[in-house]
Amino acid sequence: MVSLGVGLNQFCGGTLISDTWIVTAAHCVTRGSSITVGLGYYDxxxxxxxxxxxxxxxxxxxxxxxNGTPMDNDIALLRIDSIEWAKYPxxxxxxxxxxxxxxxxGEIGTITGWGTTSYGGQDSDILQEVDIPIISNxxxxxxxxxxxxxICATQPEGGLDSCQxxxxxxxxxQDGGNNELVGIVSFGYKCAEKGYPGVYTRVTQHLSWINKITGNNGYCPRSTSEPTSPTSPTAVGDVGGVEPWFYASYV
Structure with a gap:
């Protein structure tokens, strides 16, 4: 889990997919030269x-x-300087x-982020994590x-969701012993409203584009037993009309 920020202001998340590439939502990077990414953070x-x-x-x-309705192909790639794996285990x-x-x-999607813990509420200093069932399109x-x-996910009774x-x-x-990225937080109606799923960019639809940009170089070694990335500590919160889940003042 990666944080995207400008100065001390974190406004979006992202995911590390190699030693130099991060995937995030396109609506998070409408401006870009000043973006800093934070890796390895819990607080x-x-x-x-x-x-x-x-x-x-x-x-x-x-x-x-x-960026209209629907917000289609909401995906972007960010390149950073190479990470020394041995230095940052x-x-x-x-x-x-x-x-x-x-x-x-029917599979369970795990969503993480530092966003608000309720619609229009305060963002979290501590990384939050929720498990939500994936539903059909x-x-x-x-x-x-x-x-x-x-790709969409929802808790039938509401109460758990990604948010602003x-x-x-x-x-x-989870695919065997691997943590597999299947969605990127994109948009929804408010947060955790019963009957309103969260909508995510479907990663499988964009694999060719990702491979073309990144050169398909440095992806995680797939395992049959142990996860290839550490599991974040669990901190479940109640976690937008239809809107992208980011802080517009920073993007």
């Missing part, structure tokens, strides 16, 4: 010898990104899916105008 204001700050060297937004890339056909319906289409480039400030962060599923 976003508490740095130690396991945490790392990097300036963004290159920004690649999807050429077909649409708690920082590791997540795995990308190894197939484009998996739909993930047909079911999600009953609520939103969505495309095949999106979580945009660009990961939705991860």
């Amino acid at each position: 976003k204001y508490n740095s130690d010898h396991y945490t790392l700050k990097r300036s963004v060297r290159q920004i690649e937004r999807h050429r077909d990104y649409n 708690q920082i590791r890339p997540v795995c990308l899916p190894d197939t484009t056909s998996e739909q993930y319906v 047909d079911k999600c289409a009953n609520v939103y105008d969505i495309t095949d480039n999106m 400030g979580d945009s660009g962060g990961p939705m991860i599923v």
Whole structure:
């Protein structure tokens, strides 16, 4: 889990996919030269010898990104200077899916971020984590105008969701021993409202684009037993009309 910020203001999340590339939401990087990424953080204001700050060297937004309704192809890549894995043992890339056909319906998506813990509320200093079931696009289409480039997740009774400030962060599923990135926090109606799923960019729809930009170099080694990136400490919170989940004043 990566934080994106300007100065001390964290406004979005992202996910490390190699030693030099981070994936996030396109709507998070409408401006870019001053963005700093934070890696290895649990408390976003508490740095130690396991945490790392990097300036963004290159920004690649999807050429077909649409910031209208629906917010389609909401994905971007950020290049940073290479990370020395031996120096930062708690920082590791997540795995990308190894197939484009998996739909993930019924699987549990784990979402993390430092966003607000309620709609219009205060953001969290401590990294939050929630587990939410993934639903079919047909079911999600009953609520939103969505495309095949999106994937949705919802707690049937509401109460758990991504929220403002979580945009660009990961939705991860467990695939054997791997943490696999399947979604990127994109938009929704308010936060954790019953009957209103969260909408995420579907990573499997963008694998070819990611590979083209990054050169498919340095992705995590896939494991059959042990996760390839550390599990964040669990801190579950009640965690937007339709809106992207980020702080507009900083992006």
